[in-house]
Amino acid sequence: MLRAYTPAHIVFPLPEGHRFPLYKYAGVRDRLLGKLPILDAELIPWELAATVHDVAYLNRWRYGEMSRAEEREYGLPWSVQVVDRARGAAGGTLAAMQDALTSGWGINLAGGTHHAFRNKAEGFCLLNDVAICSHLALREGVVKRILVLDLDVHQGNGTASMLSGYPEVFTLSIHGERNYPFRKEKSTLDIGLPDGVTDLEYVQVLETQVKPALEAFKPDLVFYLAGVDVLSNDRFGRFSLSLQGVEQRDRWVFTWCFGAGVPVVSVMAGGYNKNPEMTVLAAAQTIEVGLNLK
Ligand SMILES: [Zn+2]
Numbered sequence: 001m002l003r004a005y006t007p008a009h010i011v012f013p014l015p016e017g018h019r020f021p022l023y024k025y026a027g028v029r030d031r032l033l034g035k036l037p038i039l040d041a042e043l044i045p046w047e048l049a050a051t052v053h054d055v056a057y058l059n060r061w062r063y064g065e066m067s068r069a070e071e072r073e074y075g076l077p078w079s080v081q082v083v084d085r086a087r088g089a090a091g092g093t094l095a096a097m098q099d100a101l102t103s104g105w106g107i108n109l110a111g112g113t114h115h116a117f118r119n120k121a122e123g124f125c126l127l128n129d130v131a132i133c134s135h136l137a138l139r140e141g142v143v144k145r146i147l148v149l150d151l152d153v154h155q156g157n158g159t160a161s162m163l164s165g166y167p168e169v170f171t172l173s174i175h176g177e178r179n180y181p182f183r184k185e186k187s188t189l190d191i192g193l194p195d196g197v198t199d200l201e202y203v204q205v206l207e208t209q210v211k212p213a214l215e216a217f218k219p220d221l222v223f224y225l226a227g228v229d230v231l232s233n234d235r236f237g238r239f240s241l242s243l244q245g246v247e248q249r250d251r252w253v254f255t256w257c258f259g260a261g262v263p264v265v266s267v268m269a270g271g272y273n274k275n276p277e278m279t280v281l282a283a284a285q286t287i288e289v290g291l292n293l294k
Contacts, residue, residue: 152227
């Protein structure tokens with residue numbers, strides 16, 4: 001049975017005008033209510049996070065002992081709730097992975113925290129949910145070949161770094177070449193695109209570069225980071241995709257995964273539109289597109 005997970009029940013106060021789009025988690029959940037069951041995500045166990053993250057790093061965040069510089073690089077003021085929310089986002093991906101492996105599609109209405117490194121938080125990312133879950137799935141032997149399809153507008157630098165030693169994992173990132181992170185890590189396949197990419201150009205890249213990679217690698221599990229910061233008018237994106245273009249992108253991905261019978265875990269990743277409603281609309285649309293194809 002299809003269902004989704006969300007950490008939207010874990011909230012925390014943010015300073016007025018703060019750039020973190022906390023609104024989008026509840027917004028997407030509320031928009032999808034009635035379309036599928038939506039469950040509160042459980043907090044990922046610290047021990048599981050410690051299978052890929054540095055334990056001293058985790059403990060600093062667990063007990064609020066990180067430095068001001070670390071806190072600044074993460075981008076959110078520390079609180080128990082902020083850390084719990086990060087654990088809930090990763091817990092949602094964990095539950096969604098279990099769903100994907102049984103029903104073909106697992107849905108987390110958060111996660112895709114791809115800027116988290118083994119021992120460093122960055123860009124609102126504390127725990128690398130996809131790295132934690134990939135490690136677990138491989139260790140348990142439930143899958144042999146994982147593809148991380150990172151279509152957030154920013155490079156999945158943390159994921160690329162954390163999974164670089166895993167030959168069973170293919171990390172694929174399409175991102176703005178001139179956008180943050182300015183020092184890129186090396187994914188298995190990096191597709192850096194210029195500013196202002198349009199719907200048509202984006203879909204062409206999927207057809208000509210992503211499709212051959214998917215077909216050659218033959219994954220038995222896909223993590224899909226469906227960041228909607230590829231939309232035009234995003235505060236931190238530089239692409240020019242329309243809502244319809246994002247719909248085409250999502251349809252392309254789900255059609256490929258469902259058609260090939262490859263379980264897919266969709267996670268939300270970024271979205272910071274200057275019009276907050278657009279972010280909510282586009283992120284909810286990703287799930288609606290999948291529901292229409294399932
Ligand atoms: Zn992003």
